[in-house]
Amino acid sequence: MKAKFSSFLQHKWSQVILFSVFIAVTSSALYFSQKSVVSFLLLLASLLVLHYMNLKKVTKWIVAAGLLFFLIPFASSGGPAFQSYMEVATMVGIYISMALGLNIVVGMAGLLDLGFVAFFAVGAYSYSIFATPQASNFMPFGVYPLGGESFWAFLIIGGICAAIAGVLIGVPVLRVKGDYLAIVTLGFGEIIRIVFNNLDRPINFTGGAMGISSVTPPKIFGIELVFPNQFYFVTLVILLFTIFAVLRLEHSKLGRSWKAVRENEIAAQAMGIPLVKTKLLAFALGATFSGMMGVVFAAKQAFIDPTSFTLMESFTILVMVVLGGMGSVPGVILGAAVVTVLNLQVLTELTNWVNQLSLNGIVSIPDALSPAKMQKFIFGAILVLFALYRPKGLIPSKNKIFDASKLKVSKKTEDIENKDSVVVENEKVQV
Incomplete structure (x- = not known):
């Protein structure tokens, strides 16, 4: 019986039928329920199921686009939790894009970067300064804040600014590698955060520790984008561009150069690969995607301050890459999605549920073991389990077989x- 069932699952059309039933059940449950986190997570998990199905790549991309652009937003809109679902999905997209950028530096080029969130901050501040009256403190010309239409130009400007910052950080660290590289990049990340924190005098560039508020929301065709479901589509388009660019880079001459440098710098240099140029391109291109998402983050939050770009954020992004599988694009996407959903939804909902049980007198939990205080502990324990049983990542990197x-x-x-x-x-x- 088991052999017949496994043989049935290997057929393409049987997989399509089961997948269609799964999608229909989960989307219906999500749409008709007032709030069902389980249904929402299962609907997101359908993308992972699609990855392992026996279908052509083009078919998978078309089905995934249909799920992301149409089915998931529509199924989530059936209840009052629509915007909270879209908020989680938007943050998942932002972190996936940043993790893919760090994967270029760490996973492909083998350069351990512990200050990657600095590029995210550069992109966020590049838009926030000019989308608020902040720029009038030091700009002798122009009227500020700029209109919401400038957001689309700042997606490119923020990426360029982050790429320049990546090169500036990359140049001094080319002499070091391994643990020393990690220490130096960690230091640069903290330097940039502290600079933003103190750049409010003698001229107020960044608002200092108070941050920048009332950031102008993006505008397209006269419509202001202020709700999470609107930012979801903006994030999704940028994310698809990021995935396409990273996949093309991975299988290009530059991508093979990164992998050669990662495996053995001396052998790569002996084969004629320019180490300086290759490493700087890894820093610059990885930072570009992070800077673009920094612009989206600033516009979505409408407020930023240095506490959004701490060292812990850099560690979290690195965890996404390592957990998913260094050098593996599907693995990094899965790792970023798992970590973000765990932090923003699963552990939060678990905490609320246990707190509700405690308030109703069903369970009695000591204050020292309250769920709010134990979230990081639970998250860390889950990561330890993943590391023990999946040491190479959730989806390990695979070299192309010829x-x-x-x-x-x-x-x-x-x-x-x-x-x-x-x-x-x-x-x-x-x-």
Whole structure:
């Protein structure tokens, strides 16, 4: 019976039928229930199920786009928790994009960066300063705040500013590697946060510890984007661009250079790979995606301050990369989604549920063991379990496999074509 069922699951159409039933049940449960976190998480998990299905890549991308752009927002809109669902989904998209950027630096190039949140801060402040009256403190021309239409230009400007910051941080750390590289990047991350925290005098650039509030919301076609469900689509478009760019970079000449540097710098340099250029490009490109999402974060929150860009945020993003699988794009996406959902929804809902039981007198919990105080402990214990049972990550990185026989045939064909061209050239010379 078990063998028949497993053989049934291996067929493409049986997988499609079961997947369709799963989607229909979870989306219906989410739409018709007032609030069902389990249904929402199961609907998000359908994307992971889709990844393992026996379908073509193009088909998977089309189905995933349909789920993300249409089904998930529609199914979530059935109850009063619609905006909270969209808030979680938006933050998942933001953290996935940042984790993919860090994956370029850590997973592909092998450069341990513990100050990656600094690029997120650069992007956030680049938009917040000019989208509030803050810029009038030091800009001798122009009228501030800028309109919401400028948000779309600042997505590019924020990415460029973060890339420049990545290069500036990358240049001094090229002489070190390993643990020393981690210490230096950690120091740079803290320096940038402290600079933003104290850059309110003698000229007030960043608002200092008070932060910057009342950031102008984005505007498109005259419509202001102020709700989480609106930012969800903005984040989703940027995230899809990030995934496409990272996948293209991974299988490009530059991506192979990063992997060569990660495995052995001396051997990579001996093969003609420029170490300085390759490492700086890793820092710059990884920082670009983080800077773009920093702009989105600032616009969504409408308020930023240095406490949003602490060292703990850098550690959290690094955990996403390591947990998912360093160098693996699907793994990093899954790791970022798992960590974000655990922090923002699962542990929060668990805390609220236990608190409710305690208030109703069903259970008695000591104050020292209250769920609010134990969230980080539970989160850490879950990470330890993942590390023990999945040491290579949830979806480990896999190198592209080439068929040796096809490579030999193509090599022989190329050699024959080269010989034929040489013969033709010699005949021309003789004539």
